[in-house]
Amino acid sequence: MHALKLPMVSRIVWILLLMCIFLPGTCSLSFAEKKAEEKLIIYTVNYPLKYFAERIAGREAQVEFPAPPGMDPAFWMPDAGTIAGYQGADLILLNGAAYAKWIPRVTLPQFRQVNTSAGFKDHYIKIDEAVTHSHGLGGEHSHSGTAFTTWIDFSLAARQAFTIMDALSRKRPDLRDTFLGNYQVLEKELLALDEEIKKMVSKNPDRPLVASHPVYQYFARRYGLHIESVMWEPDEVPTEKQWAELRYGLEGHPAKWMIWEGEPAAASVERLKSMGVGSIVFDPCGNTPENGDFMSVMRKNVENLKPAFQ
Amino acid sequence: MKQRTGTVQGLRIALLILCILVSVKAQAHDIWIEKEGEVYVLLYGHTGVSHEGVVRIEYSPDNVLQVECFDETGNKFDAEVNQVYPVRICAECAVLCVLTSSGYWTKTPFGTKNLPRNEAISPLSSWLSYESVKRIDAWTEKLSVPLTGDLELTPLRNPLELSRGKKVRLLVTLNGEPLSSVPVSYEGKTRGQTDEQGRINIRLRHGGMQLIQTSYTTPADSEKADEIIHTATLVFEIASEK
Numbered sequence: 001m002h003a004l005k006l007p008m009v010s011r012i013v014w015i016l017l018l019m020c021i022f023l024p025g026t027c028s029l030s031f032a033e034k035k036a037e038e039k040l041i042i043y044t045v046n047y048p049l050k051y052f053a054e055r056i057a058g059r060e061a062q063v064e065f066p067a068p069p070g071m072d073p074a075f076w077m078p079d080a081g082t083i084a085g086y087q088g089a090d091l092i093l094l095n096g097a098a099y100a101k102w103i104p105r106v107t108l109p110q111f112r113q114v115n116t117s118a119g120f121k122d123h124y125i126k127i128d129e130a131v132t133h134s135h136g137l138g139g140e141h142s143h144s145g146t147a148f149t150t151w152i153d154f155s156l157a158a159r160q161a162f163t164i165m166d167a168l169s170r171k172r173p174d175l176r177d178t179f180l181g182n183y184q185v186l187e188k189e190l191l192a193l194d195e196e197i198k199k200m201v202s203k204n205p206d207r208p209l210v211a212s213h214p215v216y217q218y219f220a221r222r223y224g225l226h227i228e229s230v231m232w233e234p235d236e237v238p239t240e241k242q243w244a245e246l247r248y249g250l251e252g253h254p255a256k257w258m259i260w261e262g263e264p265a266a267a268s269v270e271r272l273k274s275m276g277v278g279s280i281v282f283d284p285c286g287n288t289p290e291n292g293d294f295m296s297v298m299r300k301n302v303e304n305l306k307p308a309f310q
Numbered sequence: 311m312k313q314r315t316g317t318v319q320g321l322r323i324a325l326l327i328l329c330i331l332v333s334v335k336a337q338a339h340d341i342w343i344e345k346e347g348e349v350y351v352l353l354y355g356h357t358g359v360s361h362e363g364v365v366r367i368e369y370s371p372d373n374v375l376q377v378e379c380f381d382e383t384g385n386k387f388d389a390e391v392n393q394v395y396p397v398r399i400c401a402e403c404a405v406l407c408v409l410t411s412s413g414y415w416t417k418t419p420f421g422t423k424n425l426p427r428n429e430a431i432s433p434l435s436s437w438l439s440y441e442s443v444k445r446i447d448a449w450t451e452k453l454s455v456p457l458t459g460d461l462e463l464t465p466l467r468n469p470l471e472l473s474r475g476k477k478v479r480l481l482v483t484l485n486g487e488p489l490s491s492v493p494v495s496y497e498g499k500t501r502g503q504t505d506e507q508g509r510i511n512i513r514l515r516h517g518g519m520q521l522i523q524t525s526y527t528t529p530a531d532s533e534k535a536d537e538i539i540h541t542a543t544l545v546f547e548i549a550s551e552k
Contacts (some may be wrong), residue, residue, distance in 0.1 A: 128424040214421065228420035228431065245434070249419030252431035 040171055043089040045100040046073040046286050048151040049116060051294035052161040053093060055186045056179050057168055064089070065288065073286050074148060077102045091167055095160075097124050099148040114167040116160035117150050124150075125217045147217035149284050154194035154298075156218060158187045193298055197223050200302070204309045210246070210255040210277070212264070215284055228253045234262040237271075247275065257308040280304045339367065342521055342545050343399075343406060343445040350399040350406055350445065357521055371397050373410045379403035384452040404448035407458050410441045414535050426534035437527075438535040445545040446470065456483040461526050461540035463494070466509070469520070469546045477511040482524050484540065494524045517550040 040061040044050040050065035057063065066082050067073045078086070083106050086092055092108055094100065096117035117124070125147040151157040165183035169176040201223045214229035230246060232238050238246070257278045258264075269279045282301040283289070289297045340357045343350050352374065355367040371393045379389040382404040389401030399406060415437055416423050416430035427436035442460040446453070449468040456462045464481045472478055482489045488508025493500045496512050504510045512522055522544045530538050 210420075230420060245419035248434075249432045253420070 040090045040168070041088070042091045042093060043086045044093040045095055045103070047288045048157065048285060048294055049093045049095060049160065049164070050288075052157075052164050052186065053168075056161065056165050056182045058178065058182055060172065060175055060178070061168070067287060069288060069290075071287060074099050075101055077105075083108075090171060093164060093167075095148060095150065096121065097148040097150050098146040099150075114163060116163045117156070119159055119163060120150075120156060125221065127214070127217070147214075149215045149286070150218050152216065152282075152284050152298075153218040153222035154190045154197070155222060158190040158194075161186050161190065189295060193302060194222075196302055197305070200306060200309050201225065207257075207309060208253050208255040209308065210249075210253070210258045212258060212260045215261060216259065216282070219282075226253075227259070228255070232268075234260045234264045234268075237265050237267045243271065250275070250277070259305075278307065280308055340521060340523075341410065341441050341443045341541075341543055342519075343408065343443055344519075345445075345447065348400065348402065350401070350403070352397040352399070352408055352410075352443070357519065366396070368395055369410075369412075371395050373412055374408060375411055376407075376409040378407040378458060380405040380407070380453070380457055382448050382450045382452070384450075384455070384457060386457075403445075404450070405444060405446050405453055405457060407442065407444045407460070407462075409458070409460050410443075412439050412441070414438050416535075427536065428533045436530075436535045436537075438530055438532075438538045439541075440538065441541045441543070443543040443545060447546075456481070456486045459485045461489075461524065461542040463522055463524055463542050463544035465544070465546075470548065472514055472548050474514055474517050474548070477513045478520075478522070479509060479511050480522065480544070482508045482510070482526075482542075484526060484528075489526055492524055492526050494522060496520075496522050514548060517548055519545065519547050521545055 039059075040057065042053050042057065042061050042063045044053060044063065044065045046067075047065055050063050053061065053063045064085065065073075066078065066085060067076045086106075086108055089112060092113045094103060094113055094115045096115040115121075127145050127147055151160060161183055165179045168179045172179075205224055206226065208226045208228070211227050211229040212232040212234060214231070216225070216227050216229070219225065220227045228249065230242070230249070232242065256276060257280055258272055259280050259282045261282070261284060263281055264279050272279055281304050283297055285294055285297045292300075339355060341352070341354050342357055343352055345351075353366055354369045356365040374391070374393070374397050377389055377391050377399055378386055379399070379401045380386055380403060384405075387401070389399050389403065389406070392398040392400070397408075399408075413424060414426035416425050416427050417434045417436070418430050418432050419434065420431065423430050427433045430436070440460065442458070442462065444457075444462060446465070446469060449470050454464065454466050456464050461484045462482070464483065466479045466481055469478045480494065482492050482494065482504045488504070490504050490506045490508055492504045492508070493502070494504065494510050494512060495501060497515060501512055502510055514520060523541065525539065525541045528538045528540065530536055
């Protein structure tokens, strides 16, 4: 019985092998084709880069940004499993400008990392005001560093998006036109926001502003804003000492509006109001927003800013 | 929204606590001089002796105000200084003294600015910062006296022949005058303060590079700053442990 069946099996195998040789595609896809069919796996270090990558890659990539909600991705430290995810990605999109403090502490494949702000690294903003701290010897030192909220200068955001488009095109040259087309739509939207803010600020360019946190450096530079920052948390009511310091600060920098990263506590808003200072939310959107997406959050931010320049 | 806000607050508080813990442990930045062959390199950051890991922080070469190289007789001679970061000094010095300054600093309600008091918005307090560093690579009795007018730590006996567990006897001076009741730190921790003659003993707790630091504040008497903070570091190497 077996002796009769074996020649038949081997004949079928031979026919299949010949089909594979002479009719490529009938058996399986070549390695390159298989690669091309698979979605690119992209990991990012913040939400804006995820949003840009998704807009540009469309259905051609699976974009992951694994930081838990509510965490500031600049200071987040992923666990070992998450780092393994980054290590296995086709592309790792970095913000640069000393963002994501965990990056230098782990080993990621060098050739798959893309610093999306490398094109303007000469224009990073150095913070030489930074936080001072006392030490055992009674003196004080200043920790200087690099400002990292690059994407709220929308012209820089567009450059970061271009770098993503370029990196995707290198990975999948066959989809370059698709990526370029998607990028151009995104760029147009980002530059429209850029124009809108410039136009808005031009009505009252010298207006002093106070920010609840020092995260608006690139935003201030691009749009010529006069922003001084305190170190307040939106959901915490400041201490009496902080109020007193602000009152004193406003004597030299008479701001009528405070920009908050998130919705401020009602008590803070009321007290500021009593000092003649209004509250505005401008969410840098470093992490995934609860509602909407990057573009809708930024459009809302721009709307929120309008009263400050009227 | 409330739940998320609570999470954010919790995470931020945790981060703040972590930062406080790190800053307490890490304390101040170090300034030190390493020798690479025949060249001295001025470095800033954390040496790894008193902190976890070596961290080099870029500084402006313009911060270097003075470089003084001394031979074994205590005579000063010229050294070739390469004024790019990190500053390199090419000379064979028994003692090398470098004076740096990051300039004026003013604490304001809007953070601490690298500005003099009269240029800052709503100044709270201000100071002019001087940091000096002295490295010893050879020894004679003539080097047991202060060599500069800056805040200076001077070993009164040859520190290079000491070993782990031994004490180095030091003199702390400013403008050549002994300073009493000045705190002196080693491995990032304050180990005591100088006596009436400006002297203190410090026990060396490890082999290799030694960093001993002190700081002293004087009034500035200027519209630019309330006070001058002088910080001095003494660097020398002893035999490493086997």
